[in-house]
Amino acid sequence: MNAQSVCQNQSPTAAILLIGNELLSGRTQDKNLAYMATRLAEHGIRVTETRIIPDIESVIVATLNTLRENNTYVFTTGGIGPTHDDITADCVALAFGVAIDIHDAAKQTLMTYWAGRGIEPNDDRLRMARIPVGATLIDNPVSAAPGFCVGNVYVMAGVPKIMQAMFDAVLPGLDRGAVISSVSVRCNLGEGTLAGPLRELQSDHSNIDIGSYPGKQDGKFAVTLVARGTDGEELAAIEQKLRQLIANAGGDILPLA
């Protein structure tokens, strides 16, 4: 069992649910997970898992119910537009066992936005105002169609710029845990050389999650050592120990990529 399972049990947790066939077909490269994960760590919310699932009602409903049961928060992206494959709002209503209907304030926001742009409302466009009963709206400053929150589930657009605006609006209102930060040191040693002393360091610091990530720099193998946790002083001490450990093994520190 790795340190991470132990170190932040007091923090709120989050699961991220990325919804959309295009993510599973390889057509679209997700960019939302990294954005949310980085911001959540700064807020002290630990991401326990991410799932990427297709636009299939039964799958979305079952996954939502599992994730919202097991986490403080669930953040979803995708499937809240006007087309036939946008079924997330209906699935959230089903998962919570509530009705879904046109939300007056959402409709008003959209009508005003469309009027200003000469866009005619139609039944499909108005689907974007269909919101599970009892939900709170999440403002969309980019294209007006709102996200929403039901219980501990936050439902956001898939388009990164819109998702980010919605997420930024939501984040300040969420419970805070201790900020999760990290220190990184890069070197030119192989993982096999570092593994012994790293294992020892990890067992001395069970509150900190130490990872080793091989890669390349200027065509040569390089390893980045990363320590993550909530105790800034402990992380600073570990950074020094990582540098010492690399020096002891005859390695050079490389600039972080």
Added chain:
Amino acid sequence: MNAQSVCQNQSPTAAILLIGNELLSGRTQDKNLAYMATRLAEHGIRVTETRIIPDIESVIVATLNTLRENNTYVFTTGGIGPTHDDITADCVALAFGVAIDIHDAAKQTLMTYWAGRGIEPNDDRLRMARIPVGATLIDNPVSAAPGFCVGNVYVMAGVPKIMQAMFDAVLPGLDRGAVISSVSVRCNLGEGTLAGPLRELQSDHSNIDIGSYPGKQDGKFAVTLVARGTDGEELAAIEQKLRQLIANAGGDILPLA
């Protein structure tokens, strides 16, 4: 329920399991899913879901057991290096209820690779030869440390170049379904304008999965319409219908980005 749940029931299915704290912290942007998903579609294997989970034993074991039960194949990436946070091989052994031990052929491959590079074997490096009993090795032409297959689970490295080589070695031996291909048409209409005719088109072609993906091109809103399925003639017909549908609504076709 979307078309995709209906259209490829006869095809083999796959779940993708990306293992590693660095993916959930936002430090590392996954590139393996898109590679695998694209190749699997060409091979006629449908990806049902992807999960991204941390390096925590209980989570990895439980997730592996769920995914291997529900899919023809499971492909994992990450956690098979020599350091303390590389626990995937042990977790796979636990999930299957088999022992794990040094695999003679894996050890021999590594010893030869190390000898040629003046690398001294040590206990940590030899961890990369620890393979669940009964597993089949997957060749690693980049850095020798093998992946492996137990039952329907394929365990591969997280470093994209190595993962790709392992995956390419494995793919030809997997069951084939009908090749899943797609056609795409991009236009300058809003999704709300397209939604009605698209919904009709989808209901006329229940074997095809039609998606609508908004984005920007040259600073202006653009929508890409994508149809995916296994019937090439039907897809070609749909491409024409999509072009017609755009023209009927007064839109222009844009070059695909």
